[in-house]
Amino acid sequence: MNQWQVGNVKITRVIEMEIAGGTKFILPQATRDKVREINWLAPHFADKEGNLIMSIHALVVETPTRKMIVDTCIGNDKQRSIPNWTNLKLPFLEDLNKAGYQTDEIDTVMCTHLHVDHVGWNTMLVDGKWIPTFPNARYLMGRKEYEYWDKAESDKVDSGSAADDLNLGVMGDSVRPVFDAGLVDLVGMDHRVCDEVFLEPTTGHTPGHVSIHIQSEGEEALITGDCIHHPCQIEHLDWASSADFDQAASTTTRVELMEKYVNKDILIIGTHFATPTAGHLKTKDDGGEGYWLDTGL
Numbered sequence: 001m002n003q004w005q006v007g008n009v010k011i012t013r014v015i016e017m018e019i020a021g022g023t024k025f026i027l028p029q030a031t032r033d034k035v036r037e038i039n040w041l042a043p044h045f046a047d048k049e050g051n052l053i054m055s056i057h058a059l060v061v062e063t064p065t066r067k068m069i070v071d072t073c074i075g076n077d078k079q080r081s082i083p084n085w086t087n088l089k090l091p092f093l094e095d096l097n098k099a100g101y102q103t104d105e106i107d108t109v110m111c112t113h114l115h116v117d118h119v120g121w122n123t124m125l126v127d128g129k130w131i132p133t134f135p136n137a138r139y140l141m142g143r144k145e146y147e148y149w150d151k152a153e154s155d156k157v158d159s160g161s162a163a164d165d166l167n168l169g170v171m172g173d174s175v176r177p178v179f180d181a182g183l184v185d186l187v188g189m190d191h192r193v194c195d196e197v198f199l200e201p202t203t204g205h206t207p208g209h210v211s212i213h214i215q216s217e218g219e220e221a222l223i224t225g226d227c228i229h230h231p232c233q234i235e236h237l238d239w240a241s242s243a244d245f246d247q248a249a250s251t252t253t254r255v256e257l258m259e260k261y262v263n264k265d266i267l268i269i270g271t272h273f274a275t276p277t278a279g280h281l282k283t284k285d286d287g288g289e290g291y292w293l294d295t296g297l
């Protein structure tokens, strides 16, 4: 478990799974040879052969007034097209409890976007029905993001996009049930959740993608979501993901994030970054091209 304190806000990582290798489909430019050239990635974000290491986890953001969970992973019992993601029986809720949180005390659920691996634990299967996992929470979803997936589903048009195919069934088992329970608030892309937490638009990966900005007692953090899938994209900002809705826009978003946050005292917490998961964006000490993530290790 990783945990970070940002002013009065405590952020806790609850891991669903960590994956080494087999991730090249998501970042086609990140070949083993190219990854090995990025000398700061191993051993945490890549192995010495050049295979990327990634993680699927949720982040609990506890402020003085809120207990919020950001991105709810893949979930159990869901039928998915990726073999390693289908019909999972993982102890995620037990691990959430071990981290100190009961499902009924979570008061806010926030999905950075509505992809399959970010909404799964919105619901769980009980007596053959999908019910909200967090019955006392408001589920915040970006209005623009929701409208895109709602339309994609109702059009039933095969867009030919691999990412959209991966998302089949997700609205039905992980989004609609929380709507039907009356728990969803559709919000703008710069919505302020509470004094310490606000959304920041980081589109491209999906049309309504947002990151989560935390500010407390002069300290700052940013939970990226998938605008940066893997730290290798910090060195190569133009390495877009095959799951991106608009690869040019996701690249622009990464360029803008670097302009805003490089060499600044803001902790960058990745939604798929393997342990240690967080660090600071820095220019290269040797004056070399590109940026890197300084995890302090």
Ligand SMILES: [Zn+2]
Binding pocket: 113, 115, 205, 226, 243
């Ligand atoms: Zn995604």
